[in-house]
Amino acid sequence: MFVQLLAATGVxxxxxxxxxxxxAVVTKRALASGWRDGLRTVGGITAGLLVWGTLTVVGLAAVLAASATAYTVVKLLGAAYLGFLGVQTLWQSRRGRAAPAAADAPSPVGNPWRTGLVGNVFNPKIAVFYTGLLPALAPSGVSPRLGMxxxxxxxxxxxxxxxxxxVMVLARARSLFEKPPVRRALDRVTGVVLIGFGIKVATSQP
Incomplete structure (x- = not known):
């Protein structure tokens, strides 16, 4: 069992x-409002994984993965949310050369923990990933539900x-990222990446 668990952990x-x-979501939040909000976003993402994990263990995630309609609804909501974050980031990149200092810059809209949670919960690929992979990786010697x-x-x-x-690495280099030209470039790259992931989610199949 230990060897199986170690191999599964590696995967x-x-x-x-x-x-x-x-x-991408964590990068946007950490650069915009600092490491504390970045860590709160990570906490929301982790909570989203636990939500999907709970649904997988009780069998509900398999229903979503098998239902084309439910999958489509969730993926479109997730794609729209990622697209919104991407457009918001691109809009913020339109600041002029005299960009405000970090302490004076407006914080991103929304609670960081909720941002991470919503972005993760509305990613149906996690349901497919969990329902397809976890049963195969679950160690023998315990019940399948306990293993998953x-x-x-x-x-x-x-x-x-x-x-x-x-997030902490980004925080240590934040003085570099706060330089207006660097910040604008990063905002634009992050915005395009978020929109790209939104498109990828929207066009994904179960």
Missing amino acids: LAVLTLVPGPDM ALLVLIHAALTLSWLGGY
């Missing part, structure tokens, strides 16, 4: 490190550690 770690919408619940907790811990560490 989850690799998947956690792959850049995706969560990293354990893997969900491991994935949540890996996500919290990875994105939390990423």
Whole structure:
């Protein structure tokens, strides 16, 4: 069981490190309003994983993954939300050369924890990922539900550690990112990336 759990953790770690919408959302928030809001966003993302994990363990996520209508509704809501964040970031990048100091700059709209939670909950690919992968990775020797619940907790811990560490790296380099030309460029790249992920989610299939 220990060897199986270690192997499953390795697979989850690799998947956690792959850049995706969560990293783009965290980047936007951390650069806009600092490491505290960045960590709150990471907390919301982690909570979203626990929501999907709970639904997977009780079997509801499988229903969503198998229902074309439910999948489409969730993915379009998620795509719209990512698109909104992307457009908002691009709009913020239109500041002039005399950009306000970080302390005077307006904070992004919305609670950071809720931003992370909503972005994650409205990503149906996680339902497909959990329902398709967790049963195969669940270690033997325990009940399937307990095994999947354990893997969900491991994935949540890996996500919290990875994105939390990423936020702190951004915080240490924030003085560089606050330079107006660099900030505008990063805002534009992040905005385009968020919109791109929104399009990817909108066109995804179960």
